[in-house]
Amino acid sequence: MPNLKVSVIGSGNWGSAIAKIVAENAAENSDIFESDVRMWVFEELVAGQKLTDIINSQHENVKYLPGIKLPSNVVAVPDLLAAVQDADLLVFNVPHQFLPRICSTLKGNVPSTVRAVSCIKGVEVNGDGITIIANYISNELGIYCGALSGANLAPEVAEEKYSETTIAYKVPDPTDVIDAKIIRTLFHRSYFHVNVVDDVAGVSLCGALKNIVALASGFVDGMEWGDNAKAAIIRRGLLEMTKFGREFFPESNASTFTEESCGVADVITSCSGGRNHKLGAALIKTRRPIFELEAELLKGQKAQGVTTAQEVYEFLDRRGKSREFPLFTAVHGIIFEGLDSYALPRILEEIEQKL
Ligand SMILES: NC(=O)c1ccc[n+]([C@@H]2O[C@H](COP(=O)([O-])OP(=O)(O)OC[C@H]3O[C@@H](n4cnc5c(N)ncnc54)[C@H](O)[C@@H]3O)[C@@H](O)[C@H]2O)c1
Ligand SMILES: O=P(O)(O)OC[C@H](O)CO
Numbered sequence: 001m002p003n004l005k006v007s008v009i010g011s012g013n014w015g016s017a018i019a020k021i022v023a024e025n026a027a028e029n030s031d032i033f034e035s036d037v038r039m040w041v042f043e044e045l046v047a048g049q050k051l052t053d054i055i056n057s058q059h060e061n062v063k064y065l066p067g068i069k070l071p072s073n074v075v076a077v078p079d080l081l082a083a084v085q086d087a088d089l090l091v092f093n094v095p096h097q098f099l100p101r102i103c104s105t106l107k108g109n110v111p112s113t114v115r116a117v118s119c120i121k122g123v124e125v126n127g128d129g130i131t132i133i134a135n136y137i138s139n140e141l142g143i144y145c146g147a148l149s150g151a152n153l154a155p156e157v158a159e160e161k162y163s164e165t166t167i168a169y170k171v172p173d174p175t176d177v178i179d180a181k182i183i184r185t186l187f188h189r190s191y192f193h194v195n196v197v198d199d200v201a202g203v204s205l206c207g208a209l210k211n212i213v214a215l216a217s218g219f220v221d222g223m224e225w226g227d228n229a230k231a232a233i234i235r236r237g238l239l240e241m242t243k244f245g246r247e248f249f250p251e252s253n254a255s256t257f258t259e260e261s262c263g264v265a266d267v268i269t270s271c272s273g274g275r276n277h278k279l280g281a282a283l284i285k286t287r288r289p290i291f292e293l294e295a296e297l298l299k300g301q302k303a304q305g306v307t308t309a310q311e312v313y314e315f316l317d318r319r320g321k322s323r324e325f326p327l328f329t330a331v332h333g334i335i336f337e338g339l340d341s342y343a344l345p346r347i348l349e350e351i352e353q354k355l
Contacts, residue, residue, distance in 0.1 A: 003034040004178065006186065007084050009102060010093035010119075011041040011055070011076065013301050016065035017158040018093050018119055018148075018187075023071040025186050032182060040083035041076045042098075052076040063300060068158040080105050089115050089178060089186070092145070095302040096122030096133055103140040115178045116145040117167065117187075121207035122304050125311040128318040130248060132204035134168075144172035147200050148187065149207035151265035153273050160191040166262040167196045168203035195260065201249040202256030206263045209244060209328075210270050211305030212312065213237030216331050217271035218280020230271065233327070238267050240327045244312075247321075276305035283335065290335050309335060 006026060008019040019039045026033035041052045046063050055061055055076035059069055077083040084090060084106065094102065099120065116137055124131040137145040150165030157163055169183045180196045188194040197203065216237060220230045238257065245252040257263040271277055275298055282293050294303050313332035316322040322329045333339030 003030075004032060004088040004182070005034045005038075005086055006089045006091065007038040007040065007087040008091045008093060009040045009080070009083065011039050011051075011061060012064045012093070012095065014119060014152070014154040015039070015093035016061040016068070016070065017154040018091060019074045020068065020070050020158060021189055021192055022091060022186055023074045024189065027071060027073050029185055032185060035073045036075050037073055038075050038077045038083045038087070040080050041078055042094075043078040050078070052078045065154065065158055081109055084110060087114060089117070090143075091117050091119060092133075092137060093119040095304060096120050096124070097302075097307055099124075099133065099136065103137065106141055110141050110143060112142050114141075114143045115172075115176070116141075116143055117148050117169065117183065118145055118204070119148045121149060121211060122308055123205070123208045123311060125315045128315065130312075130315050132201055132208075132249070134200050134204050145200075146170070146183065147204045147207070149203050149266065150261035151269040152192075152261075153269055156273075157192060160189075162191050162193075164193040164195065164261040164265065166203050166206075166256070166260040167194055168198060168200040169196055170198040170200065197256065197260065199251075199253045199256045202245055202252035203260070203262045205245050205249060205252060206241065206257055206260070206266060208304075208308050209241040209312070210237075210263075210267045211274075211276045211303070212309045212328050212331050213241065213267055214270035214274050214276035215280040215303075215305040215309060215335070216327060218277040218282075219284050219331075219334060221277070222281035222284025234267055234271050237271075237327055238264060240325055241267075244325065244328075275301060276303045279303045279306070305331075306335060 006022055023037040026037050027035050044051050059072055118134045118137055120133045122133055124136040134145040134147045146169035148165060148167045152163055152165055169180050171179050184194050184196050216233050217230050220233050242254050242257040279294055282297055283290055290306055309332045312328055316325055
């Protein structure tokens with residue numbers, strides 16, 4: 001069995017937590033993987049020191065995952081091409097707005113035999129087209145890409161508190177050394193339970209769309225409407241997510257949304273303790289501009305629901321479908337158009353007939 005080389009592209013809150021998992025498994029499975037796991041870091045100075053130097057000397061990402069020791073076989077690399085050189089498997093884990101630039105650097109520098117897994121929760125919207133991130137990576141780089149998504153708040157996973165995740169991986173070529181079993185070996189830990197499925201579209205969409213629902217649940221908490229109202233948002237949000245999959249990605253399975261960690265479970269966790277939920281609540285309480293709040297509350301981390309709400313709304317609007325997705329449309333309206341959040345109950349009244 002060859003020593004497979006794994007590189008993680010991204011080193012934020014989730015990027016660092018996933019690098020920790022992958023490095024733990026690479027070290028324990030030396031018959032399959034090379035022990036060192038390179039992690040591409042978008043270089044920046046933290047208290048006058050390069051973040052890569054801090055990670056490689058202190059084994060901690062002090063800015064994006066403070067208080068968590070990373071295994072010493074996580075090697076921070078500031079140069080993107082050096083980070084992926086000779087890699088067999090790439091794990092993409094960056095806020096999705098940074099991906100086009102990353103892919104344009106990688107284009108032509110990654111052999112087609114390389115395999116990838118995207119841990120990114122977002123979509124790529126272009127004109128009236130929408131692409132899941134795994135397919136965007138595949139199209140840009142000419143390599144197969146699966147998707148990992150689940151009820152996975154990074155700080156809890158990094159502290160090794162129990163969680164489940166869903167990986168969609170469909171071996172593209174029967175002669176591939178990297179199969180679903182190897183993918184599971186790379187990600188599964190006793191505290192991080194992996195279920196492998198083959199619904200790449202469903203897993204990817206769940207991760208992207210739940211962030212919009214999490215913002216809506218934040219609005220509900222910001223308004224102090226209580227837990228019953230929040231449960232209603234969760235239920236209707238999940239139905240709207242499933243409808244979106246059915247309508248625009250008919251190859252996705254409804255059961256991925258309702259039965260997998262990436263679906264119902266991620267909606268629940270994101271609507272409780274996620275960054276999008278926190279930002280949604282702060283928006284209602286303060287009425288301050290969303291990007292100003294994001295910078296202040298999240299200290300460099302990103303709430304992907306904001307860009308996703310905008311992208312999904314633009315996509316729906318261009319297709320003349322925004323009225324058929326009232327919750328997604330309302331979230332966009334409340335963030336970007338000053339729609340009064342008191343309009344939400346009225347909008348929810350209408351949802352019932354449209355789902
Ligand atoms: N944090 C979580 O709990 C969590 C859990 C599951 C999935 N996700 C998803 O994982 C993905 C990555 O999120 P994250 O939490 O690791 O990131 P993050 O929100 O912590 O974002 C910060 C990262 O973006 C990088 N960055 C900033 N400017 C950049 C630029 N111009 N180019 C490239 N990189 C730049 C920073 O260096 C840092 O690594 C997202 O799609 C997110 O939705 C996050
Ligand atoms: O903190 P959020 O809102 O980006 O959510 C994090 C994860 O996606 C939860 O699974």
